[in-house]
Amino acid sequence: MNALDIELVSVSKSYASMAVVRDIDLAIPQGEFVSILGPSGCGKTTTLNMIAGFTAPSRGDIRIKGRSQVRVPPERRNIGLVFQNYALFPHMTVTENVAFGLKMKGVRREEAETTVKSALRSVHLEGMGKRYPRELSGGQQQRVALARAIAPRPSVLLLDEPLSNLDLKLREAMRIELKDIQQQLGMTFVYVTHDQEEAMAMSDRVVVMWQGAIAQEGQPAALYREPNSRFVADFIGKSNILAVASTATQAAHLELAVGDGLMLKARKTELSAAIRYCSIRPESIAVLPSGVGGNGFANLLNATVRRVVNLGAAFEIDADLGSDVRLHVLLRATRASVPPSVGDAIRLGIEDADIQPLSA
């Protein structure tokens, strides 16, 4: 385990008695790529601003490398920050922008020049040094902002939705680049976003925030597989969320009653609170032709196709199971697969492990 870079210890922030951030505990090891993910207004920026030092927490402590930062002004925290709107200095060239932090630190000129060059190289902007920010495209400006933030080698880099102003293609390309840069530098990244794909694609760990508190944190795959609440299941990826009326423990399974008397077999789990919902990922449901096969599934359900949407790479099927239960099913489009038509009777196969019981 690496040394801890940032620790938030029961950090809270209220504005005029309105709690914006509630009791956040977070320990980020050196070199980790952590995403803070949550819907708009959940307190992500506020949390970031408290780490950066622009906002003082109402309660709790923020430590960087073990030392409390509550009384340290932003300029002495040795943290980098990339803004959503880039905040490049418009009166300075790209080189001057990137050199700014080094100049403020009193780095010698020759050394600064080398560092600026290598920072620009790492974001693929060699030869753009003499330009002014307004002469650059959005993606290039975004890279300059990144180069400027990493040039002084801060121990931690905070990024507040840095890709949200870019178009989809560029955003996807930048995700990979950001991750590469982070790994090359071995720098701790705290990445704020409301885009779950972005968070999943880049992070070692994702912290899901909701209404000012941490809803769940963990590795992207684990969060996707085992969400602990309706909110997380729905926010990370798409999911079928069904209300559970009652549960019964059988020898091998946990039986969940959903809808109007339909029984689903889930794997047995230890849940402290009562199970109130369950989540089934659309792509984990198998579509079987009526009548044959499918003996390997714990759940085999008859359904009628209500709607088929062609998404290109997949078909989204709206399946009616009767008993007031409907499931969205994602069927991967292959050369062989023929999607069912509306009105077809099909059978759905669901593994017991793919039904995730939720208590909230």
Add this chain to the structure above:
Amino acid sequence: MNSLALDLHPPARRRRTLTWFPFAALSPSLLVLSVFFALPMGMMIGMSFTQTETFSPTLDHYQRFFTDGLSIAGFCRTALMSLLVAISVTVLGYPVAYFLARSTTRWRAVVFALALAPELAGVVLRTYGWLIILEDRGFINDLLLHLGLISSPLPLSKNLFAVVVGLTHVVLPFGILSLMTSIQGIDPNLERAAQMLGASRLAVIRTIVLPLSVPGIVSSMLIAFTMAASAYATPALLGGAGFKVLATMIYEQVLFYIDWPFASVMAMSLLLMMLAISFVGVRYESRRRSRASVSSGGER
């Protein structure tokens, strides 16, 4: 060749419509200006070139202006006074403007009211206020004499110093407003970005806020200069009888000597001074701006 001509056509046409519209927007003010400004101005220019008795054209009045010594001295005094006011307004107003542009506390409203309050009292009232403070037997001298720090009153009134103090007070709110507008236009995230890169508060002001508020500084100086150069009451009251600037001299010519042509020449010189200063300021700004965008050609 052909394709080149075709390529050039659309942008040229677009530019024409773009230049036409802003001028149309000027027309109402042009109308007002031509009646209340251009007409008297034309009369003034005419008079400055006219022989008083024969009404024939002459340069005599101008010759007198350049040779009598007093007029040129008044001209230079006006320029110096206005420059000092422009500098002191901008320097004193800047911190206040910065506070007003950035503060989000309830003090902002208080400071805003205080900064603009002087405008509520008339010029004459404020000027007498300063007289009470700055006179030989005024508040400051009385205090210093009382404390035994000086043995005879300091020359605080009836001179350039007093006039600059009084005019600064009069003009300051305008300077503050123009600086504030300019600073408000700077993205506060730029300051935060600089801070995150290790810049102290002072370094942020020096490297980010000041350079980006140059347009505000230029306009504050221009406003202060022109207001000071054309002010009459403050120099007349705080400067004393011996302190002559163009505004007070013009008044004198019209009222005591009833010499309209010579007053017109002085007014012309004042006008030209302000035009020249404005021209320099605007040129500086547009030069700065185009310098920044010339390099936008990419290669350089």
